[in-house]
Amino acid sequence: MIRSKDLLGIKELTPEEIYHILDTASGFRDVLRRDIKKVPPLRGKTVVSLFFEPSTRTKTSFALASKRMSADFVNFSVSTSSVVKGETIKDTALTIQALGADFVVVRHGSSGVPHLLSKILDISVINAGDGANEHPTQALLDLFTIQAHKKKFKDLTVAIIGDITHSRVAKSNIYALTKMGAKVRLICPPTLMPAEVEKLGVTVFHSIEEGIKKADVVMPLRLQLERQRKGFLPSVEEYFRLYGVTTDRMKLAKESAIVMHPGPMNRGVEIESALADGPKSVILEQVTNGLAVRMAVLYLLAGVKK
């Protein structure tokens, strides 16, 4: 059972709820393998996406997930809407609700925006990424992918490498993986490590060789190239030398280790090109699984009594 009408973050979910979402997604994953990929559960429902930051993959994934479930999907385009004319986010959200939407999928550069909308709106709010807070459907699809390969979470060692401070993907994965019993290692330069993050039950490494050792899952994050300008890093080249995930470094991880990436990748910055395309990579599987997980989220939230 899912308790809330909204998916705000992994923080707010119990392990039981997470398993329930993964199990449901597993059913939809089978649907996606069929020739006819459309099922009827959300016929007559409307999903509106409200993205204040550019996104291709997440928005497209939500759009396809909605359509596979027979819901109507409408994109509220921020760059051409009244938002640029100075409308407040509250008024925008209320407008979308008044138009009859059942779900609003929101992405915003400020942490807490989905929480603000959830207080204002009666319809379901799905967080598609807020600031440096969370990106819950990404963590759910990552869990789904890990489960498909490793069959369990307990005592798995997952190494997350990169800009942890600014990464909502890292945050959601930390909550998700620790809740499921996995061991999480964070690897990054001290300038990109959030304050007191150890209190979340993770282990921090500044050396990739140390951190990647015997890992089951290796997950480099996208490095925003403007970090260099802000003084977090001396250079992108140095970052690749110190923290780039390469075929050589993967030899330190377990033989069976998989490589994941939330995309979009900077080849040659956080991940070596050959590795991304190699047999250990499950990066494209993640994308497909994302569809199934988002179908499951829509399906389950539709069933929550408002």
Added chain:
Amino acid sequence: MTILIKNGRLVDPSQNIDGTRDILIKNKKIEGIYPTGKGPDADKVIDASNCLVIPGLVDIHTHLREPGFEYKETIKTGTMAGVRGGFTTLCCMPNTKPVNDTISVTEFIIEKAAKEGACTVYPIGAITTGQNSEELTQLEALIRAGCRAFSDDGRPVTNSQIMRRALEYSKIFDVPVISHCEDLQLSEDGVMNEGFVSTIVGLKGIPKAAEETMVARDLSLCELTGGRLHIAHVSTAGSVKLIREAKSRGITVTAETCPHYFNLTDDAIISYDTNYKVNPPIRTPEDVEAIKAGLKDGTIDVIATDHAPHHLNDKEKEFDSAAFGMSGLETAFALSFHLVKHDLINLNDLLSKLCVNPSRLMRINKGTLSVGADADIAVVNPDTVYKVDSSQFLSKGKNSPFNKWTLTGSIEQTIAMGKVYDWT
């Protein structure tokens, strides 16, 4: 017109009085203090049985918003909020629009306050023109017009040379220079305390060092110049330590904190409620304890409100873009009185920090019940328990994180320049 307040427990640290007394007001001044029952007949009698009769509170850190931001607060509504909270003297910060950096703005504030204000208002002038940290304002002219102190509050004086000059030059006039301590590079884009909670909520943190490095700089400049440095809104344990150490070496510094820094911690921000957004940010339990210790041992001389009223439109938005500040005048007394209720400091010390010390700092004859002083008095019922309802604030700013809190100690009457405001 004479007013007698009788049967109350009169507490006035400026005269070392703490006992049941009657007090008589005549022609807007304090006429006399008498043993209970011995007060003369008066035109109006206030029975203060079971109540405290204290000097009207003095706030040295208020944002009245006028001129320029009348939609947030006006001199009229801000002073009404003041008297509702037991304050009878407000010193207003210069970050208005235009900035109070010229005598025309100072005169405007003083005239407006005389005409529409519910209590006494002393303007604080800007240290630098336009608060841009580049050139000093005309200190002498501003003082002549009525400014009692100087501050670029809302912004630090980023140029250390200018801060040095301000501390030096202000010695001519024996006025305090109030420093908003913040290293803007370190606090850049931050919206809350940097720590475990900022990691959890994913909001950009402001490290304690952003405040403390500036406190350290200003203490050095104070030692160098012998100027009268006053540190505004102290929020961290490290700042308390720096100031304590400086005072022990005889540096002429004074310091204030605000009720939110000893009543709130940053974990409240997990809700993303923008009413908790304030600069400097609310910190950790360890900082709260250090602030309380600083109040107890005298490191922190003054409790000020940093009353920062905002319109709902400026708060009901994304946490990152919501305005900083809390509406503080109407809850400050009870939130501070809490310290007395819990035996952290005694009532005498509390009133020193709310009445006597702020008046001494500003060199004003306020915060006292001595004969001949202005009739500025608050009558407080120390036992009344009530629930805060910010929608009922007289301030235009309903932005209080203390809404729905249960507090003890109510303002029953406020007498400001002899005018009685009865809240019962």
